[in-house]
Amino acid sequence: MSTAPILGLEPGVTADVVPARRKGGFVWQVIRERPVAAVGASVVLAFVLIAVLAPVLAPYGLHERVGPVYGRPSRQHLLGLDDGGIDMITLLMYGARTSLLVGFAATLVAGVIGGGIGILAGYFGGAVDAVLMRVTDYFLVIPDVPFMIVVAALWGPSLTHIILVIGLLLWTTTARIVRSQVKSIRERVYVKRAGAMGAGHARIVLRHILPQVAPILVANVVLTIAVAIFDETALSFLGLGDPSKISWGKIIENAFQRTALSSGAWWAIVPAGICVALPILGCTLVGQAMEDALNPRLRVSHLGARKFRVRAMVAKGEL
Amino acid sequence: MRGIDYVLKRTGFALITVFVAITLNFVLFRALPGDAITNLSRVPHATPQLKRAIAKEFGLDKSKWQQYVIYLEQLAKGNMGISYEDQQPVVSKLKEKLANTIPMVALGTVIAILLGVVTGVISAWRRGTYLDNLSTMTAMAFYSFPTQWLALMLIILLAGFFPVSGRTDVFLLNPSAWQHFKDVMIHMTLPALTVALTLYGEYTLIVRSAMLETLGEDYVLTARAKGLKPWTVVRRHAFRNAMLPTVTLMAISLGYIVAGQILIETVFGWPGIGRAVFLAVSERDFPMLQGAFLVLTLVVVFFNLAADLLYFRLDPRITT
16 A cells, blocks of 8 residues: 655645544544444444433342243243243343443453554554564454463453453454554654654654544444444353353353253243344444444455454455 | 575474473462472371371482473373373373364354354445444444353253253263264353354454455555456455455464363363363362363464464465
């Protein structure tokens, strides 16, 4: 990718960097180009609201036995009861709290690590860059689900551990994308001028570079939320989640371990999976629409999620 | 010869990664927080005598560096320790499990590739239409559903038609080779189908994007200008070039599929390496867990290398 300035543009604006936009303008641009992003965002927001308001919205208590084991769906209990006679809708609402908390918190960890490493590597370049990118390469190759399982198993089940272990593995893509952006922003004239006027590294990074990479960082982070929620479900299903906290993954695990299948209690499994899929889908739609709007060149590789994300394009040296 | 440097560089990187993985495996199990002796003994409040005996038996009284050297030596001899569960060598158990996993994963992957290529090509060809939107949304949905949930859905829907647990029918005594094969295949159907469903969405999106990229190229325009039939253009000009990124992405994903089997094998009780990980976790069988994790990492590294080399082979433009 060339970093030569294009004739006719303001000096310093390079061909591969999206010019900065006003904040409101960007949101509208994303929604205009991909209306489905608005749908995705509303779904995620709705789930966040449900999670926050669970104690108010939930029709019954979380530990309240309101009927028989695996009671069928009825007018009082639209999604039936679980193996302890607890209302499924109540469980799903409280489950949203844990699942989304893990999703967001793990993503925050991943975003801070990924953003930090990406900025450091891109800004300082040279040996720092080489070392950090090598580390990133190795993290990319580690099979994440088994690694999470091993660490979670060794550390013992707890919410903090789950958040940390997911966060520690999901930062690689973010780091690579941020790094490539920072590398080109660093060469812009205004950044050089800021340096010439005596601004320190910290000031340049925080005031001039971070605002420029923020949109692509956010787009990436939104995609990471989807992966984190997905991984939480997997870990909980294997019994590595916090045993005292109900989450969507745990609901599926309980149903599986406690003979929901042979009891024909589909209502103990089906809604939980849909609850997991909807926010994941929502985050994916939003994240992809943002990435598309920011960098049309990414379109080929924006698979968005679990296993390899944009790795192929990175390997080709396009970023 | 073209790009011998490239091959050497990628192979070198893979070898270093293997070494890093082996070291990481040691660090994770020996040096991380958590008392190795307590973990090994699996007795929460062991007496000091017992702890000393265990430390001596497992060589934990030596320094970390000595332990590391011993670990490397033993690994080089193909010794990964003894499973706590049944006192069998970890290596031979892992071989057996891997041999169970590979055919199931391979079957699922083949189905996923066929499905993904067909839907992806059609989506790209008819881009923007109702059909494309439907196919893309379906792919995204399958991509979002939790793996174990898809497996459970298949059980709910198809439990009457296929066995839902295990690899063979235990009541089938002295089966002939053909009967045994049929038995395994029937048991393999649902797990393999789950593999296919979890992957197909991803593959559709990959193929679609790759196709869209090539359909916009000049040579496709030229081919159309020559008056070739649309289908010929898609098949001969766009599809063949779209296969470049597709094949590599799929090769990379293969490594992760084997690693991602844990959930599917747990649900279906398939005696493969994924279930071995699950059982090792629940029974705190650390030698087995350590061995399985190492094998899974090696598989991923291997397929990554394969993808790199394959890409190099397929795309003559790569020289460095």
